[in-house]
Amino acid sequence: MQTSDEKREERTRALARRADAFAVHGPTAGERLAAHGLDFLSPTEGAIVSGFAAIRDEIDPALLLARLQGEGYQLALPVMQGKGKALLFRAWAPGDEMGKVQWGIAEPLPDKPQLEPDIVLVPLLAFDEAGYRLGYGGGFYDRSLEQLRAVKPVIAVGIAYDELKVDAVPHLHYDQPLDWVLTPSGPLRCSGT
Numbered sequence: 001m002q003t004s005d006e007k008r009e010e011r012t013r014a015l016a017r018r019a020d021a022f023a024v025h026g027p028t029a030g031e032r033l034a035a036h037g038l039d040f041l042s043p044t045e046g047a048i049v050s051g052f053a054a055i056r057d058e059i060d061p062a063l064l065l066a067r068l069q070g071e072g073y074q075l076a077l078p079v080m081q082g083k084g085k086a087l088l089f090r091a092w093a094p095g096d097e098m099g100k101v102q103w104g105i106a107e108p109l110p111d112k113p114q115l116e117p118d119i120v121l122v123p124l125l126a127f128d129e130a131g132y133r134l135g136y137g138g139g140f141y142d143r144s145l146e147q148l149r150a151v152k153p154v155i156a157v158g159i160a161y162d163e164l165k166v167d168a169v170p171h172l173h174y175d176q177p178l179d180w181v182l183t184p185s186g187p188l189r190c191s192g193t
Ligand SMILES: Nc1nc2c(c(=O)[nH]1)N(C=O)[C@@H](CNc1ccc(C(=O)N[C@@H](CCC(=O)O)C(=O)O)cc1)CN2
Pocket: 052, 053, 054, 055, 058, 078, 080, 087, 103, 105, 123, 124, 135, 136, 137, 138, 139, 140, 141
């Protein structure tokens, strides 16, 4: 079977698993994430961190982002540039006015400065120990991490429920591995990088 077919099937299973995890953990998952912070990364003083505005049953990093802002991190959120294009990242702080774009995803307004994050928090549907992840299939984060990593070292941290860990996520040459995954139980260092 082609890896793209495997990915599609894995995506269907992963969406069901994430819906279950969301139903079980609800908002406490975001509180537990925030309790860990990014203390497992060092040194990160003044680093630019891209978060994401959670949709549907994604684990919500809002409390984690609020904590990071309090610790002096500069926050940013991704902005879609269109299908097949890398994301760009704009400065954002909790409480900022937001624009809504496709799929109900809130984005910073276009007058906010564009930033190049040092740390990218990455939403996902499934992940494995090596750091491979499954997303919605747009390739947005693969393209964006490839672009950022060509310029400077970037740490990619998947944000996920513990239950989304699988033995192996099928991957292809363009898949950009995660360095860490942060779950409500704590940080996991990925082995594949
Ligand atoms: N909160 C959040 N923000 C994010 C992402 C994400 O996964 N979560 N992304 C991560 O890449 C990017 C957006 N990517 C997305 C890609 C597809 C769909 C989506 O819902 N697709 C439809 C089908 C689309 C179609 O073909 O018409 C679907 O799955 O039902 C959502 C987000 C950037 N921002």
